[in-house]
Amino acid sequence: MLPYVIAGLALGALYALSGVGLVLLYRATGVLNLAYGAVGALCALVGWELNQSRGLPLELGILIMILLTVTVNVLYGVLVAPLMAHRSAVVQATATLGLALACLGIANWYWTDKARALRLPTDALRFEVFGVAISSTQALSVLLVLVVAAVATWLLRVTRWGTNMRALAADRELTSLLGVSVRKIEVLAWGLSGVLAGVSAVLLASLTLFSAGWLTFLVIPALAAALVGRLRSLWGTVAGGITIGLAESLLAPVSGLAQFRSAAPFVIAIAVTVWHARKRTYAMRPSL
Amino acid sequence: MKGLKVMWENRAKSGLTIGLLAGGLWALAIPMAVDDYWLRILTTSVIYVVVAAGVGLLFSRLGIVSLNQIALMGVGGWVFLRLSYLLDAVPGMLIMCLAGLATMGIGVLIGLPSLRLSGLSLAVVTLMFAAFAEIVFTSIGFPTGNNGWRGEPAPGETSVAIPSPAFAESNTGLWFYVVITTTLMLLLLWVFLTGRWGRAWAAIKQSEPGAASIGIHVTSSKVTALAVVSFTTGVSGALLAVPTGSLVSQSFSAISSIILFAVVLIGGAFSIVGAVLAGLLFVALPPALEALVARIPVVLDLLGPTFNNLIYVAFGIGLIQSLIASPRGIAGDLAGVGVRLRRAQRWPLDPSDAVFAFSVLVVPPLSLALLDLSLAVDVVAAIWISLWLVHPLRTLWPSRSPRGIALIGIAVGILIGALGFLAGPWICLLAALLVVVSVNFLRKRLARRLVKMDEELASEGIHA
Amino acid sequence: MLNCKDVVVNFGGVRGLDGVSLAFERGISGLVGPNGAGKTTMLNVLSGFVSPSSGRVDFDGIDLLSLNPAGRARWGLRRTFQQEQSVDSLTVWENLLVAAENLGSRPADARQIADLVGLTELDRPVPLLSMLERRLLELGRTIMGRPRILFLDEPVAGLPEAESLLFAPLIEGICEEFSLTVVLVDHDMDFVTRTCSNIAVLDFGRLIAYGDCVSVLSDPAVKAAYLGVSNES
Numbered sequence: 001m002l003p004y005v006i007a008g009l010a011l012g013a014l015y016a017l018s019g020v021g022l023v024l025l026y027r028a029t030g031v032l033n034l035a036y037g038a039v040g041a042l043c044a045l046v047g048w049e050l051n052q053s054r055g056l057p058l059e060l061g062i063l064i065m066i067l068l069t070v071t072v073n074v075l076y077g078v079l080v081a082p083l084m085a086h087r088s089a090v091v092q093a094t095a096t097l098g099l100a101l102a103c104l105g106i107a108n109w110y111w112t113d114k115a116r117a118l119r120l121p122t123d124a125l126r127f128e129v130f131g132v133a134i135s136s137t138q139a140l141s142v143l144l145v146l147v148v149a150a151v152a153t154w155l156l157r158v159t160r161w162g163t164n165m166r167a168l169a170a171d172r173e174l175t176s177l178l179g180v181s182v183r184k185i186e187v188l189a190w191g192l193s194g195v196l197a198g199v200s201a202v203l204l205a206s207l208t209l210f211s212a213g214w215l216t217f218l219v220i221p222a223l224a225a226a227l228v229g230r231l232r233s234l235w236g237t238v239a240g241g242i243t244i245g246l247a248e249s250l251l252a253p254v255s256g257l258a259q260f261r262s263a264a265p266f267v268i269a270i271a272v273t274v275w276h277a278r279k280r281t282y283a284m285r286p287s288l
Numbered sequence: 289m290k291g292l293k294v295m296w297e298n299r300a301k302s303g304l305t306i307g308l309l310a311g312g313l314w315a316l317a318i319p320m321a322v323d324d325y326w327l328r329i330l331t332t333s334v335i336y337v338v339v340a341a342g343v344g345l346l347f348s349r350l351g352i353v354s355l356n357q358i359a360l361m362g363v364g365g366w367v368f369l370r371l372s373y374l375l376d377a378v379p380g381m382l383i384m385c386l387a388g389l390a391t392m393g394i395g396v397l398i399g400l401p402s403l404r405l406s407g408l409s410l411a412v413v414t415l416m417f418a419a420f421a422e423i424v425f426t427s428i429g430f431p432t433g434n435n436g437w438r439g440e441p442a443p444g445e446t447s448v449a450i451p452s453p454a455f456a457e458s459n460t461g462l463w464f465y466v467v468i469t470t471t472l473m474l475l476l477l478w479v480f481l482t483g484r485w486g487r488a489w490a491a492i493k494q495s496e497p498g499a500a501s502i503g504i505h506v507t508s509s510k511v512t513a514l515a516v517v518s519f520t521t522g523v524s525g526a527l528l529a530v531p532t533g534s535l536v537s538q539s540f541s542a543i544s545s546i547i548l549f550a551v552v553l554i555g556g557a558f559s560i561v562g563a564v565l566a567g568l569l570f571v572a573l574p575p576a577l578e579a580l581v582a583r584i585p586v587v588l589d590l591l592g593p594t595f596n597n598l599i600y601v602a603f604g605i606g607l608i609q610s611l612i613a614s615p616r617g618i619a620g621d622l623a624g625v626g627v628r629l630r631r632a633q634r635w636p637l638d639p640s641d642a643v644f645a646f647s648v649l650v651v652p653p654l655s656l657a658l659l660d661l662s663l664a665v666d667v668v669a670a671i672w673i674s675l676w677l678v679h680p681l682r683t684l685w686p687s688r689s690p691r692g693i694a695l696i697g698i699a700v701g702i703l704i705g706a707l708g709f710l711a712g713p714w715i716c717l718l719a720a721l722l723v724v725v726s727v728n729f730l731r732k733r734l735a736r737r738l739v740k741m742d743e744e745l746a747s748e749g750i751h752a
Numbered sequence: 753m754l755n756c757k758d759v760v761v762n763f764g765g766v767r768g769l770d771g772v773s774l775a776f777e778r779g780i781s782g783l784v785g786p787n788g789a790g791k792t793t794m795l796n797v798l799s800g801f802v803s804p805s806s807g808r809v810d811f812d813g814i815d816l817l818s819l820n821p822a823g824r825a826r827w828g829l830r831r832t833f834q835q836e837q838s839v840d841s842l843t844v845w846e847n848l849l850v851a852a853e854n855l856g857s858r859p860a861d862a863r864q865i866a867d868l869v870g871l872t873e874l875d876r877p878v879p880l881l882s883m884l885e886r887r888l889l890e891l892g893r894t895i896m897g898r899p900r901i902l903f904l905d906e907p908v909a910g911l912p913e914a915e916s917l918l919f920a921p922l923i924e925g926i927c928e929e930f931s932l933t934v935v936l937v938d939h940d941m942d943f944v945t946r947t948c949s950n951i952a953v954l955d956f957g958r959l960i961a962y963g964d965c966v967s968v969l970s971d972p973a974v975k976a977a978y979l980g981v982s983n984e985s
Contacts, residue, residue, distance in 0.1 A: 090407035101604030109597035266420035498837025500821040503854035
């Protein structure tokens with residue numbers, strides 16, 4: 001049982017990390033980036049390619065993976081996203097699907113959907129807890145999400161950058177009229193989200209499967225985690241992510257349900273949605 | 289009162305008559321023009337037209353982004369297969385309706401909680417359902433005629449395919465079966481769109497508070513839209529099972545729902561023509577591209593055997609572009625054609641509109657039916673270039689007489705047709721494209737020169 | 753009679769309405785007050801778009817707070833908005849038809865309403881209408897079916913003086929014909945005094961005066977609060 005719990009915690013931590021990246025970006029720019037996994041997957045494959053075929057050292061390859069993810073995210077956020085900043089949240093999120101399709105298309109063209117292996121240096125270091133072997137990758141994941149969630153919550157609430165980011169999501173034009181440099185904040189928000197996306201992609205590729213399609217759709221558990229946090233609370237997202245990871249992992253040894261365990265995010269998300277819809281009263285505020 | 293009724297009906301019905309007429313002509317011509325392989329591909333494209341139309345309806349009339357339509361097709365197909373094995377004697381069409389109803393139930397169930405929250409949550413939940421369905425279909429597979437609720441063969445048993453309906457035995461019979469069912473589904477959508485529900489949806493899209501203030505129950509109306517679209521999508525899923533009597537889970541992946549949404553927006557979410565284009569892009573484009581590349585081996589060497597994936601890059605970029613700039617898609621750009629076709633129905637008939645309607649509606653299917661494919665392409669390209677040239681030539685040379693313009697247009701058309709006859713349809717299309725691009729370039733230069741002249745005149749006027 | 757008792761609305765830390773109690777009788781009443789006084793909030797509470805934190809709203813004993821906005825509209829409580837909400841993608845006739853279909857009326861009745869408010873070009877798409885026609889269309893949509901209460905939020909905003917003069921007799925006529933309770937929310941005091949028999953004045957979410965035009969306008973509390981623009985010098 002315990003190995004499944006450990007695995008679930010680590011996986012859930014990564015879902016939570018991705019979820020936090022999604023929520024941070026959404027709170028700062030109003031864009032729910034559905035291409036979160038796809039961009040990370042493509043950049044991870046590029047880094048891997050450089051390592052495998054060009055002989056670049058693995059650490060450098062990983063660094064490039066993360067830097068590339070940040071670059072693509074920032075480019076999208078600065079060049080494409082502002083063109084739709086005045087549209088509804090759905091439209092902005094749907095546009096990121098276009099980015100996801102493009103990334104997936106390139107990835108499948110050059111690398112096909114064959115699964116590869118990404119071995120991180122931290123994979124080799126293992127230590128024992130209660131008689132169960134834990135890889136330092138797993139430990140790193142859990143530690144990372146806790147640190148990131150704490151830092152990000154502080155960032156948004158206390159610093160000036162954080163306030164500016166929240167203002168930006170609320171009303172872009174008004175914020176720029178107040179003299180806040182909209183460009184800089186957008187770069188910061190997309191950049192931070194990109195870092196988290198790159199890191200989660202690398203860690204997830206190592207812990208689960210390293211294929212473009214798989215990593216792209218890991219945005220689903222991340223979204224489910226974000227929904228648990230109602231797209232607002234970072235700690236809610238963390239809780240959601242860890243729950244989903246644990247649920248998936250603990251279903252693995254159950255014979256009848258094992259093949260359906262990847263459906264855990266959907267079930268949890270639907271349950272959360274139904275719960276929110278129930279409590280919501282019908283008072284609409286006319287936005288006139 | 290009667291005048292009102294007639295006037296209102298004209299707007300909706302004229303589109304319907306044109307659509308049915310054009311559709312009928314093309315439906316008759318296509319089996320005569322293409323071989324079996326392409327006929328099967330086009331048959332599948334037509335099935336997806338209904339699904340595309342549903343996605344388009346939800347997005348264009350209600351702003352709803354539904355990312356699980358392919359998964360719902362899978363549900364329809366699954367129910368259809370299971371019931372077909374269970375209910376031997378029941379006619380196929382009835383089972384398809386039952387499959388549609390089951391899909392309607394599931395579609396509404398998934399959408400209902402999110403509809404009360406926000407459009408974003410619906411998009412996310414439908415995306416998750418698409419992924420969920422992919423997992424489920426991969427795990428339990430599709431029914432293949434044996435006992436048990438999954439209809440899977442036990443080890444040692446062979447799977448049985450359901451027999452096709454008698455008239456769908458041949459490829460052509462199947463084509464007409466699919467076309468007729470699809471037309472019925474599209475008519476169902478049309479009835480809702482032009483009736484009281486369509487008007488309520490328009491009011492909701494304009495402003496939800498405004499709609500509520502005239503008594504429209506916003507959530508119920510949205511649920512109705514979701515229900516109708518899910519029903520038609522379920523029936524299409526059932527149709528997909530008819531050709532081979534079986535389905536594979538690979539057809540219902542989560543990414544295909546996203547691709548479908550992209551092509552719907554690129555083709556045009558606001559019209560049936562857009563849905564047709566979407567169906568073609570979704571189903572016919574990959575094999576068409578493969579056939580094309582097979583003729584140009586250097587591309588294959590350059591891009592490798594997986595070049596088809598680059599289509600998705602184009603779709604992704606196209607999706608973003610449509611959302612930003614052209615919400616009506618390619619079909620929207622062709623909307624002027626539709627207006628002229630509708631005018632051609634009015635009496636007294638304007639001769640140029642009549643010629644236009646004839647050339648656009650009748651000539652292509654006729655050529656496809658009577659001539660060989662490459663010749664038909666040459667003829668159609670020639671005629672369409674001549675028609676298209678009239679307006680730009682008139683702006684470029686306003687002093688020329690209309691007859692002169694028409695003659696130039698016809699001459700260019702004949703040239704292009706002859707080129708096609710000598711060098712093949714691809715060269716013909718390339719030449720046509722060249723003509724279009726150069727004429728547009730000349731028009732832009734002229735427009736810029738006119739603006740410059742205006743500015744010079746204005747400044748002279750100031751200094752005079 | 754439309755009765756509100758102790759209606760309180762909280763927007764976060766701000767009190768939009770602070771225990772307002774009002775009663776509107778048959779006939780045309782006015783609801784005025786400076787910007788931010790809570791007029792639109794009151795309207796939103798009465799029409800169902802905002803839930804009050806506490807208070808009651810009922811009409812001849814029927815509790816209106818139990819109905820959602822669409823339900824109240826079907827029951828007979830109609831309202832207009834500051835930015836009129838006609839559907840751009842439909843024609844005038846189709847706009848009336850939507851209202852008729854959803855408020856329990858028939859197309860023949862829609863035709864009658866069109867005649868009543870004076871809309872003649874029924875097949876014009878809405879974007880081509882003049883402001884006057886748009887306002888008339890808006891009015892027409894609100895009196896479809898069996899209206900009982902009518903809330904008009906700045907019904908003549910955006911109209912020149914000459915055209916807005918058409919509205920007063922039109923509203924009075926409609927009010928009589930359907931025996932309505934009409935509440936007019938406006939800044940234009942001339943229009944209000946010309947049309948309404950009673951006026952309620954709000955300021956900072958509270959009711960500071962209620963009565964007939966003459967006594968309200970000479971109330972010193974009302975004069976102290978900003979009354980709005982009078983077209984006289």
